[in-house]
Amino acid sequence: MNSSNLRMAWRGLWxxxxxxxxxxxxxxxxxxxxxxxxxxxxxxxxxMTDAQISVDQGSLKIRSALYEEDPAxxxxxxxxxxxxxxxxxxxxxxxxxxxxxxxxxxLKSAYDATGIEIRGIDPLREPQVTTLAxxxxxxxxxxxxxDLLLSEEIAKQLDVRxxxxxxxxxxxxxxxxxxxxxxxxFFASGMPTLDKGIVLVSLDDARRLAAWPGATxxxxxxxxxxxxxxxxxxxxxxxxxxxxxxxxxxxNAMLASMIKTAKMEMWPMMFILGLLAGFGVANTxxxxxxxxxxxxxxxxxVGMSPRRLQRVVQVESLIASALGFAAGGLLGYVLLxxxxxxxxxxxxxxxxTGDLAFPTKLYASTHGWYWxxxxxxxxxxxxIAAWYPARRAAALQPVEAIRDQ
Amino acid sequence: MDRVRKAALAVLLATLACVACAAEDYDAFxxxxxxxxxxxxxTFHGFVTIEVVQxxxxxxxxxxxxxxxxxxxxxxxxxxxxxxxxGYLMAxxxxxxxxPAIGKAVPLPSIAVADSLFGSGPALEDLxxxxxxxxxxxxxxRDGTDYLLTLTPKPDALVVYGSLVxxxxxxxxxxxxxxxDQRGGLLRxxxxxxxxxxxxxxxxxxxxxxxxxxxxSVERLENVEFGVAxxxxxxxVANLEAAQ
Numbered sequence: 001m002n003s004s005n006l007r008m009a010w011r012g013l014w015x016x017x018x019x020x021x022x023x024x025x026x027x028x029x030x031x032x033x034x035x036x037x038x039x040x041x042x043x044x045x046x047x048m049t050d051a052q053i054s055v056d057q058g059s060l061k062i063r064s065a066l067y068e069e070d071p072a073x074x075x076x077x078x079x080x081x082x083x084x085x086x087x088x089x090x091x092x093x094x095x096x097x098x099x100x101x102x103x104x105x106x107l108k109s110a111y112d113a114t115g116i117e118i119r120g121i122d123p124l125r126e127p128q129v130t131t132l133a134x135x136x137x138x139x140x141x142x143x144x145x146x147d148l149l150l151s152e153e154i155a156k157q158l159d160v161r162x163x164x165x166x167x168x169x170x171x172x173x174x175x176x177x178x179x180x181x182x183x184x185x186f187f188a189s190g191m192p193t194l195d196k197g198i199v200l201v202s203l204d205d206a207r208r209l210a211a212w213p214g215a216t217x218x219x220x221x222x223x224x225x226x227x228x229x230x231x232x233x234x235x236x237x238x239x240x241x242x243x244x245x246x247x248x249x250x251x252n253a254m255l256a257s258m259i260k261t262a263k264m265e266m267w268p269m270m271f272i273l274g275l276l277a278g279f280g281v282a283n284t285x286x287x288x289x290x291x292x293x294x295x296x297x298x299x300x301x302v303g304m305s306p307r308r309l310q311r312v313v314q315v316e317s318l319i320a321s322a323l324g325f326a327a328g329g330l331l332g333y334v335l336l337x338x339x340x341x342x343x344x345x346x347x348x349x350x351x352x353t354g355d356l357a358f359p360t361k362l363y364a365s366t367h368g369w370y371w372x373x374x375x376x377x378x379x380x381x382x383x384i385a386a387w388y389p390a391r392r393a394a395a396l397q398p399v400e401a402i403r404d405q
Numbered sequence: 406m407d408r409v410r411k412a413a414l415a416v417l418l419a420t421l422a423c424v425a426c427a428a429e430d431y432d433a434f435x436x437x438x439x440x441x442x443x444x445x446x447x448t449f450h451g452f453v454t455i456e457v458v459q460x461x462x463x464x465x466x467x468x469x470x471x472x473x474x475x476x477x478x479x480x481x482x483x484x485x486x487x488x489x490x491x492g493y494l495m496a497x498x499x500x501x502x503x504x505p506a507i508g509k510a511v512p513l514p515s516i517a518v519a520d521s522l523f524g525s526g527p528a529l530e531d532l533x534x535x536x537x538x539x540x541x542x543x544x545x546x547r548d549g550t551d552y553l554l555t556l557t558p559k560p561d562a563l564v565v566y567g568s569l570v571x572x573x574x575x576x577x578x579x580x581x582x583x584x585x586d587q588r589g590g591l592l593r594x595x596x597x598x599x600x601x602x603x604x605x606x607x608x609x610x611x612x613x614x615x616x617x618x619x620x621x622s623v624e625r626l627e628n629v630e631f632g633v634a635x636x637x638x639x640x641x642v643a644n645l646e647a648a649q
Contacts, residue, residue, distance in 0.1 A: 110565040110586040146561065164587045167563050175498055178563045 005308065009315035016288065020320060023284040027324020027378060028331070030277030034270050034374045035332035040339060041266060043365030045259045051359040052255075053248050055189050058129050058219035059228045060247045062089075062235065067217075068244045073103050073210035074173045077218065081242070085218045088238045092231070094222065098125035099215035101206040105170030107150070107199055109158035116154070117198045118168055120206020129221040132189055133200055138162060139185030142202055148181035151195035155186050162186070168201070172211040179209055190359045270374065274381045277324070282385035285317050289389040296393050297401025306394035313390035314383060321382025325375055339364035433543035433554045439577045448473045451629035452483075459620045468492070477640040481648060490648040496640055503645045510642045540564055550575040566592070578607050592617050603631055 013020045053059055062085045066075040077085065082099050089097050101120040106113050123142040127134050133141060137152055139162040148166060150158075160166055160183050169178045181201060189195050207213055222228055228247035235245040249256040289296070296309060342361045431439070449472045456465050467484040471477075481492040491504040503510040540562040546553045552573040558564035567587035572580040578600055584593040593616050597609035608631075612624040638644055 108565050110567070110584075110592055161588075165558070165560075165562075165565065167565050180561050180563050 005312050005315055006319075008312050009319055012292075012312065013316050013319060016291075019284060019288055023281055023317075023320045024324045024327060026280035026284070027277050027321050027382065028328035030273045030280075031325045031328025031374060031378055032332045032335075033328075034273050034377070035329055035371070036335060037269060038266060038368070038370035038374065039332065039336040039366060040364045041262050042368050042370060043336070043340060044362045045262060046365055047363040048359065049248065049255070049259070051191065052252075053221075055131050055135070055191065055359075056194055057248050057251075059222035059226075060220045060232045060235070060245060061251060062218040062220065062239065063216065063244045063246075065242055065244045071216070072173070073101060073212040073216055076101065076212060076214050076216035077243075078214045082215050082218060085239065085243065088235055089218075089220060091238065092234060094220055094231070096128040096221040097218055098122050098129045099203065099218050100126070101203055101210060101212065101214070102216045103170050103172075103206060103210040105168055105209070107154070107158065108167045108169065109160045109164070111159040112157060114154065114157060118170065118206060118209060119198055119200050120203040120209075121200055122203045126219075129219050132187060132194075135187045135189055136185045137188040139183070141185055142200060143184065145202060145205055146179075146181055147184035147202065149185050149187050149200040150183060151198075152186045152188055153192070153195045154199065155183065168199075168209060170209050172209065174211050177209050177211060179205060181205070190361060192360065266370075270377055274377045277321075277378065278381040278385040281317055281321060281382050282388065284320075285313065285386045286389040286392070288316075289313060289393045292393075293396060293401050296396050297398045297403075300396060301398040301402060306396075310390040310394035313393050314386045317382045317386030317390075318379060321378050325378045329371070329375075333366060336364045336366045340366050431545075431552075433545035433552075433556075436545065436552045436554060436573050436577065437543075437571070447632055448635045449629070449631055450633055450635065452627045454625045454627070456623045457620075458622070461619075471635055471639050473635055473640065479640055479645065492645055492648060494640065494642060494645040501642055501645055503648065505648065510645050541569075548572070551580065576607060578609065590617070601629075603629070606631065 062077070064075060064077050064081060067077070069075075077099075086097065089095075099122060103118050103120075105116065105118055107116045107118070121133055121142070123133065126132075133149065136149070139149075141147075142149060148168070150160065150166075155161070158166070162183055162185065164183050165180055166183055167178055167180050169176060171177075187195075187200070201209075203215070220231075222231055229250060232245045232247045232250060236243070239245060249259075299309060300306060340363050342363050344361050449470065452467065452469050454465065454467045456463060465484065466482065466488065468480050468482045470481075471479045476495070476497045478495040479492065482488040482490065488504075491502070494501040494503070494510070500513040501510040502513050541556040541558055541564070543557075544555045546555075552575075554569075554571040554573065556569040556571065558566065558568070565587075567585045567589060569585070570581075570583040572582075574580055579597050581597065582595040583591060584595075586592050593614065596613045596615075597611070598613075599611040600607045600609050608626070608629060610626045610629070612626075613621065614624070615621040
């Protein structure tokens with residue numbers, strides 16, 4: 001494309017501003033819809049997994065292979081295995097990791113009881129990995145043995161106030177074990193399913209309850225830029241068959257497939273919208289060519305080659321598409337910027353998603369490779385759409401064209 | 406069923422506690438120790454009718470109970486018809502449940518017993534099984550001839566209540582247990598009445614447990630026998646499954 005073609009195309013476009021504006025608007029609308037859909041879908045999926053990873057799950061988990069088959073504390077990692085996992089992580093240069101011991105049981109107040117996961121955490125190391133224990137809405141965090149953190153929702157259900165005693169009862173391998181705890185604080189994870197299902201105690205208390213000196217998992221936080229699946233594969237190799245190492249998405253196959261499906265669905269959507277914009281552009285360019293038969297006849301008569309004329313018409317379409325994308329993209333960016341402050345979807349949505357413990361607030365994303373993909377789709381569509389009208393222009397016979405009324 | 410099970414187990418424990426013995430100078434734990442000392446290792450057999458009123462609806466259950474010492478117990482439901490023949494066997498840490506519809510006894514995690522005893526039960530269990538001084542601080546006053554005990558859980562006690570107030574008759578028959586929450590609000594009241602004298606003891610034949618929310622259970626004991634010989638075969642899974 002040389003610069004005189006570009007200049008001619010630009011002038012050609014603005015000789016009929018109303019038609020050009022119409023064409024640009026059509027492309028802008030299609031671009032806007034594509035970008036909004038992508039931005040919201042991509043942002044939701046990302047903020048969902050980010051919330052899960054940062055609040056609750058960590059980037060990856062190391063468990064014993066036995067525990068994966070039968071998740072009872074006594075099938076968990078022994079103290080030696082916890083140390084081995086720590087050594088493997090140190091060798092891999094991973095600094096942020098914390099052991100946990102989860103056991104299922106009953107939480108009781110004077111008023112009610114509920115079945116719940118009792119998660120023992122290391123109060124000093126866990127905050128390096130996840131934020132749940134620090135998301136305190138009332139009271140304080142875990143400071144001493146016998147402290148227990150529960151969600152505001154469970155506190156309401158069991159009518160527990162800060163400082164009151166609750167009793168936890170679990171079925172350990174050796175028989176039922178009970179411990180009394182003090183409700184030290186209430187947390188709010190922002191994920192209703194998680195809030196309803198878990199209480200936090202110190203790792204040592206959980207070990208007493210479960211009568212198991214080790215941990216059920218070592219949770220690892222990786223920098224965002226690091227590929228968790230690759231890191232998990234490396235650790236699997238280092239630790240051997242006795243261990244199971246899974247990244248967040250590997251451990252949550254349902255969520256992974258949901259994300260994949262949501263993104264796959266975007267492609268046909270983009271294709272349809274691209275087609276729509278393409279038809280609009282083709283139609284407008286064709287009319288413009290028909291209207292300008294006489295003009296084109298003169299251009300050919302004064303020596304312009306049909307091939308160059310074809311290019312000029314295509315460049316006109318390309319410029320209109322680019323302008324449309326710029327306008328639609330700009331509006332889309334502004335809207336996504338607003339949506340990236342977070343959309344509260346409410347507890348109904350979050351509870352609909354079951355065990356995945358989705359956050360009630362999701363965020364749109366304003367950046368990502370989908371910007372390039374949509375730009376390419378829009379420009380290609382514009383180019384293809386102008387192909388027939390451009391060919392038609394190039395095939396004009398100058399004498400007949402000049403006579404055209 | 407859960408409520409009935411709780412009630413059944415509570416009865417099992419409570420009835421055995423009300424044993425008479427001579428009154429002398431006692432502290433709170435002595436009074437409670439006397440209340441439970443004579444039944445330990447003894448056997449019990451009787452019939453219990455429980456009317457459970459829950460959420461405004463009332464249901465009537467009837468069952469037969471056998472127990473021996475701390476560890477062995479069998480509860481067999483006689484009514485309503487839908488539950489007749491089902492029952493629970495407790496043997497040490499093991500708990501079995503049988504229902505004719507299932508056709509065989511199924512083991513329950515022992516947490517099920519601890520859980521079912523948690524309602525009205527755990528405090529009663531504490532009262533009867535001698536872990537009391539580990540779990541509670543106690544004060545005692547005399548109210549007329551009755552002993553009035555106030556039990557306050559120790560900081561690490563496995564007790565969700567704020568305090569218990571127990572009224573014990575001069576002959577060591579428990580008359581009333583009040584359960585208070587940790588804010589001093591009354592949660593539940595268990596009243597023991599219609600005492601009958603049996604050789605060497607008096608026992609209540611009417612136990613009323615009233616909850617703060619209005620739910621209540623009224624438990625009546627009939628044909629109660631203490632110290633009878635019970636065939637060890639009674640406390641077996643085979644017997645649990647042999648219900649007609």
